Amino acid sequence: MADEHKTIPQSDPIYSEVCEFLHREAELLDRGEFEEWLEMIADDISYRLPVSLNRAKKTKPEKPQETEIFSENKASLVLRVKRLGTEYAWAENPPSRTRHLVTNVRVRSTSKSGEVEVDSYFLVYRNRSSYSHSDLFSGERQDLLRRVDGQWRLARRLIQLDQAVVGARNISIFL
Numbered sequence: 583m584a585d586e587h588k589t590i591p592q593s594d595p596i597y598s599e600v601c602e603f604l605h606r607e608a609e610l611l612d613r614g615e616f617e618e619w620l621e622m623i624a625d626d627i628s629y630r631l632p633v634s635l636n637r638a639k640k641t642k643p644e645k646p647q648e649t650e651i652f653s654e655n656k657a658s659l660v661l662r663v664k665r666l667g668t669e670y671a672w673a674e675n676p677p678s679r680t681r682h683l684v685t686n687v688r689v690r691s692t693s694k695s696g697e698v699e700v701d702s703y704f705l706v707y708r709n710r711s712s713y714s715h716s717d718l719f720s721g722e723r724q725d726l727l728r729r730v731d732g733q734w735r736l737a738r739r740l741i742q743l744d745q746a747v748v749g750a751r752n753i754s755i756f757l
Contacts, residue, residue, distance in 0.1 A: 606622070699726055703720070719743060
């Protein structure tokens, strides 16, 4: 039982594979290659962004699970990607320019063979058109990666933003 969630060291090839997966994902998102990104996702994906709440100092900061900015599955993510290719994706016309930075990657084994839990910090920069305004999203992602046909697939992502109030006009990009 103690080995169920053992930390995988950086010297382990699995750690390198996971980092390569995260870097490839960031690259695809920044290039707008969303169809290819969808291929990195498991069919039973849970992709969630709950609302963060500020609490008084004496209470523990809470990440509520009942109120979410979005809660997606494979079908809804596919629909979002398809919509980006239409004239009705007004929030992405012109398309956002993004830069996904991923750091502080920690990988742990799970009780299931071929699955790992991955925690990472992220910073996403977004700018659109010729506007000087840009958005920054920072936070932590808690992922579950699963090997499917020899390739890692994203099976679960819980995104926890550092900001309790999102200053962006929309979150039409993938975090």
